[in-house]
Amino acid sequence: MGKIEWAMWANEQALASGLILLTGGIVGVAGQFRGWQFAAYAVAAGVFVCLLEYPRSKRAKGTSVERTGQYCFTVCVKAFGPLTRNYYVRAFLHAAICVPGGFMLATVLGCVCLGIASLIYLAAAIRGEHWEPILPRKETRKPVAESIKNPPQNPPPRPPPEMRRKQAGDLEKSAYDNPMSVTDDE
Amino acid sequence: MGNFVANEGLSVFVIMVWLGINAFLFVHFYMAFLVERWYYTRVLLGQALPWARAPAACLNFNCMLILLPVCRNLLSFLRVYSIKALHIYNDIFPFSLFLVAVHIIAHLFNFEFFMDAQLNRNTSLLTFVLSEIGNGDNASFLNPIRTNETNPTIVMFTTVAGLTGVAITLALILIITSSMEVIRRSYFEVFWYTHHLFIIFFIGLVFHGYARIVRGQTVASLDTNKPQNCSDMFEDWGKNGSNCAVPEFAGNPPGTWKWVLGPMILYVCERIVRIYRSHQKVVITKVVMHPSKTLELQMKRKGFSMEVGQYVFIQCPSVSRLEWHPFTLTSAPEEDYFSAHIRIVGDWTQALYEACGGDKNEPQEAWKLPKVAIDGPFGTASEDVFGYEVVMLVGAGIGVTPFASILKSVWYKRIQNNQDVFTKKIYFYWLCPETQAFEWFADLLQSLEGQMTEKNMMGFLSYNIYLTRWKEQEAAHFRVHHEAENDPITGLKQKTFYGKPNWDNEFTNITSQHPRSKVGVFLCGPPQLAKSLEKQCMSHSAADVKFIFNKENF
Numbered sequence: 001m002g003k004i005e006w007a008m009w010a011n012e013q014a015l016a017s018g019l020i021l022l023t024g025g026i027v028g029v030a031g032q033f034r035g036w037q038f039a040a041y042a043v044a045a046g047v048f049v050c051l052l053e054y055p056r057s058k059r060a061k062g063t064s065v066e067r068t069g070q071y072c073f074t075v076c077v078k079a080f081g082p083l084t085r086n087y088y089v090r091a092f093l094h095a096a097i098c099v100p101g102g103f104m105l106a107t108v109l110g111c112v113c114l115g116i117a118s119l120i121y122l123a124a125a126i127r128g129e130h131w132e133p134i135l136p137r138k139e140t141r142k143p144v145a146e147s148i149k150n151p152p153q154n155p156p157p158r159p160p161p162e163m164r165r166k167q168a169g170d171l172e173k174s175a176y177d178n179p180m181s182v183t184d185d186e
Numbered sequence: 187m188g189n190f191v192a193n194e195g196l197s198v199f200v201i202m203v204w205l206g207i208n209a210f211l212f213v214h215f216y217m218a219f220l221v222e223r224w225y226y227t228r229v230l231l232g233q234a235l236p237w238a239r240a241p242a243a244c245l246n247f248n249c250m251l252i253l254l255p256v257c258r259n260l261l262s263f264l265r266v267y268s269i270k271a272l273h274i275y276n277d278i279f280p281f282s283l284f285l286v287a288v289h290i291i292a293h294l295f296n297f298e299f300f301m302d303a304q305l306n307r308n309t310s311l312l313t314f315v316l317s318e319i320g321n322g323d324n325a326s327f328l329n330p331i332r333t334n335e336t337n338p339t340i341v342m343f344t345t346v347a348g349l350t351g352v353a354i355t356l357a358l359i360l361i362i363t364s365s366m367e368v369i370r371r372s373y374f375e376v377f378w379y380t381h382h383l384f385i386i387f388f389i390g391l392v393f394h395g396y397a398r399i400v401r402g403q404t405v406a407s408l409d410t411n412k413p414q415n416c417s418d419m420f421e422d423w424g425k426n427g428s429n430c431a432v433p434e435f436a437g438n439p440p441g442t443w444k445w446v447l448g449p450m451i452l453y454v455c456e457r458i459v460r461i462y463r464s465h466q467k468v469v470i471t472k473v474v475m476h477p478s479k480t481l482e483l484q485m486k487r488k489g490f491s492m493e494v495g496q497y498v499f500i501q502c503p504s505v506s507r508l509e510w511h512p513f514t515l516t517s518a519p520e521e522d523y524f525s526a527h528i529r530i531v532g533d534w535t536q537a538l539y540e541a542c543g544g545d546k547n548e549p550q551e552a553w554k555l556p557k558v559a560i561d562g563p564f565g566t567a568s569e570d571v572f573g574y575e576v577v578m579l580v581g582a583g584i585g586v587t588p589f590a591s592i593l594k595s596v597w598y599k600r601i602q603n604n605q606d607v608f609t610k611k612i613y614f615y616w617l618c619p620e621t622q623a624f625e626w627f628a629d630l631l632q633s634l635e636g637q638m639t640e641k642n643m644m645g646f647l648s649y650n651i652y653l654t655r656w657k658e659q660e661a662a663h664f665r666v667h668h669e670a671e672n673d674p675i676t677g678l679k680q681k682t683f684y685g686k687p688n689w690d691n692e693f694t695n696i697t698s699q700h701p702r703s704k705v706g707v708f709l710c711g712p713p714q715l716a717k718s719l720e721k722q723c724m725s726h727s728a729a730d731v732k733f734i735f736n737k738e739n740f
Contacts, residue, residue, distance in 0.1 A: 004373040012363040020359070027291050033298045034337075056368075065368055105338035106294050109352065113359055 007057055007087060007129045010120035014094060015053040017117050021101055021110030022046025028106035038104040045097050046110065052077060052084070058132035066134050078133045085132075087125035094118035201277060204251075208244045208281070215243035223402040225413035226316055226328060226433060231299050238292035239400070241285040246445040248282045249391060253449035257456040258564050259463075286358065293351075297331075297338040304334040315420050319432060326434035330399045346397035354390035357383040374532060378509060388450060391442055398437025407434040460510075464501055464559035471523055473542045473555065476626040481539050484517070484525040487560055492519050494571065494595045495588040498562035500526065505537040510561060514587040518594035524563075527587060527626060570736060572596070574706030575610050578696065578733075580719065582617045582711030586627055589614065589710065593647070597634060601641060613696060614649040615687060617711070650692075651682045689718060693726040693733065702730045709736070 021042045028039025055074040058064045077084045084090070095118040101111030219228075219236040227235055255261070303313040320327025331341050342348030363369070364380035403413070416423065416430035424432040472484040483500075492515055499510040511534060513526040530539050543550035571577055571592055581589045596609060616627070631649060638644050696705060707723055709716055723733035 004376055008373065009364055009369055009376055012366050012369060013360070016359055016363050023287070023291075024294075027294055031295055031298060033294075034301065059372075062372060103339070105297055105342055108339055108342070109290070109355060112352070112356060116356075116360070 005059060005061075005129055006120055006124035006127060007131070008059070010087075010117050010124055011053055011056060013120060014049060014090075014114065014117035017094075017098075017110055017113035018046045018049030018053060020046075020113055021049065021098075021107060024101075024106040024108075024110050028104060031106075033104065033106060035104040038100055039106055041100050042104075042107040042110060045101070049094070049097065049114065052090075056134065057130075058134045060129070060132075064134050070134070071136070074133045074135070077131075085130050087121050087129055087131065090131075091118045091121040091125055094121065204277070207247060211243045211247055212240045216240040222413055223405075223408065225403070225417065226435070227400075227402055229417070230303050230313055230316060230329060231296050234292050234295035234299065235400075238289055238296060241289040241292070245282060245285050245289065246442050248278050248285070249388070249442075250445040250449050251278060252282070253388075253446070253453050257449075257452050259456055259459045259561070260452060262562075262564050283358075283362070286355065290351075290355065297341065300329050300331045301338050301341075303329055304331050307334060310421070312417065312420050315423075320435065326404075326436070328401050328433075328435040330401070345399060347394055347399045350390040350394045350396075354387045354394065357387045357390070361387070374534070375509070388446060392440075392446065395438070395440030395442055398439065401435040401437045404434050404436045407431070460561050463561045466559070468558050468560050470542075470552075470555045470558060473544075473550070474626075475539075475544050476527070478625045479530045480626055481528045481530060481535070481542065481544060482516075482525055482626065483528065483542070483558070484523045485558065485560065486523050490524060490560070490563075492517075492524060492563045494519060494591045496563035496565040496591075498524075498526065498560050498564070500528075501559040501561070502538050502541060502556050503559070504541055504556045505534060509534055511535075514591070515563060516587055516590040518591055518598055520595060520598035527590070529584065571706065571708060572599070572609055574734075575608060575703050576613070576696070576700045576705045577609055577611070578613045578615070578705060578707045580615045580617070580707070580709045580711060580715070582709075582715055583619065585710035586616050586618075587710075589616075590627060590630055593630070593634065597637070600643075600646070601637065611645070611700070612647045613692075614647060615652065615692075616649070617652045617654055617686065617715075619653075619655040650687065652687050653682055653684050654686055689722045693722050697726055697728070697731045700731065704732045704734060707733055707735045 023046075025039045025042030025044075025046055027033075029036050029043065033039060051073060054067060055070040055077050056064060056067055082089075094114050098111040098114035098118065101107035101114070216236040216239070219239050224235065300317075303317045306314055308314055317329040317331075319329075321332070324332070330345065331338075342352065360380055361383050364377050370377045403411070410431035411423070411433040412430075413433075416433075419428065419430055422428040423430050466487060468485050468487045470483055470485050472482075474482040474484075476482060495514070497512050497514045499512050501510045513528055515524055516527045517523060517525040528535055528538065530536055530544075538556075539545070541556040543554065571579075579589050579592065581587075593612070593614070596612065634647065638646060707719060709719055720735050723735040727733045
């Protein structure tokens, strides 16, 4: 398991926990269960966790696969700078968020799942991982290939005038060697 | 033999049967809780009771099914090749997840209602009277919550059903999150090891109903207290002169084990078979390092026999004792060894490469090669290929691997065994994004080409290689060498094409060359390609020429 980026799994787990927390909260509120205030909290907490976890981080190695439409979430999450970049913060944040969920049966599952996600994030943070936004690559103009040379700056070397005058009549005598090589694959 | 319609039809039929069984179980068990025996339970719980029990029955059925496709040795033994494991995970699993959600939500309501009944301590309420039953002997009670000084969360953690329920749901969630495609493809070990939580899942599932927490009126009690008559007179139960005794309740014996015990035993047998197989001696006879980061292992095992297009699981104990990875066999059944071409893409393959001495320059001694174990071969036998007179084989990228086996086998049958092979013409298409991966397959094609020229059979195999991506410098090189006799990349006589094939043209071409024949089209590649080929097959099939698309997952 050497090269695993724990944060990738923690992210999936946290997103799932957010959904579970949200569902449990909705059931608790809709069913008007005792302790429905915790359920209402769970709805808000679930939505928050989902929004935070939806944008995937850029992987340190390999290609990163975005989730559909995650760009606007990436921008929002990126705006919080070190708070969202650092996985220690996320680990403690999730641990704190999950606690009130443990007070009501409908949200207990979400609480435990988020707790596990928090532990995996802690492992990621200890290994030095951090969140990087996946931003669209700017198109850089490809540098012009080497084989295309700049157009010549100087006129071609020409023999002295007296040799040039003889060109029309006598081909052999007017032949000359170029002082510079003019082949094109240098 | 797969007719296109029959293939599709079979899958659809199987799914309809499976959904039908689920629907039947759901309705049957829903109705089972609407009978008299459960009358008083429904007084406490309302419809939440059957809503929890019905999905539970469906879940029993689906949990039973889910263990079966992983018993690959058993399936192979039964010559069952058509069960597409993917169906299981694409259809059964999300459906089961939905059932789990319904089951849990219904039980949340159940717990809430049970608690309500204990909290509203008013003897003029039937719910409270019912909850008080069984306080003396703690055996004939109805409400599993026995006191009002508790809350549903505590109850859940102190009952067998609740505890096992939480444990197995947690195991399920961890399995799901580690099986997401992102994790599965990049961090296989996490996926593999976490998946073994299914053992906890099944054990917890079997014990989930152990404490018989769902209780209905006993048969004996129904004689002395008929709910239709007695439910209104609950204040007089058990009193002198009343016709109604106090009702007594008992729980249903756990039923899940009846569903899953069989498959669990089969699975244990499967693991035992795998352990036995892993001790069978496999000898690596040759290791070839191909330039395209591909490792070829040629092996022998006593009693090994294969069909074309099958795959094996390879384990290398010195790399990892627990991991078995699947690889398509690239050798033909006619050869005296079997081989696999392994691309070096991750931890395990890299370690295997190093164990075989890939990073050293000099050849390795035979005794230094690592011990390997083989499980298999498994998979769809692609023998269907030989049943067509004209065959179109399309492989995309690494998907060309099973075709190595097929091409070699067709060749052996045709030439060496002097058999009159039914297949008269093969059109082979290989789509590849980059040139490096060509190397070992190009070798194969070159040798086939050479042999065909020798035997004057150039017309037998027509192969078309399509480079779908190239760099500027390479393009210049191709332009310059356009007129060369051999292809500048592969060295083959048939030229490499660039870009994607024009399937319409290809199909039309084949139609005109082979009127009045059935053409088998076999694909190993991405789903978009499958869809477009399917469409082409349908549109080009006419009265005399039929294209039959085989959507086997190699």
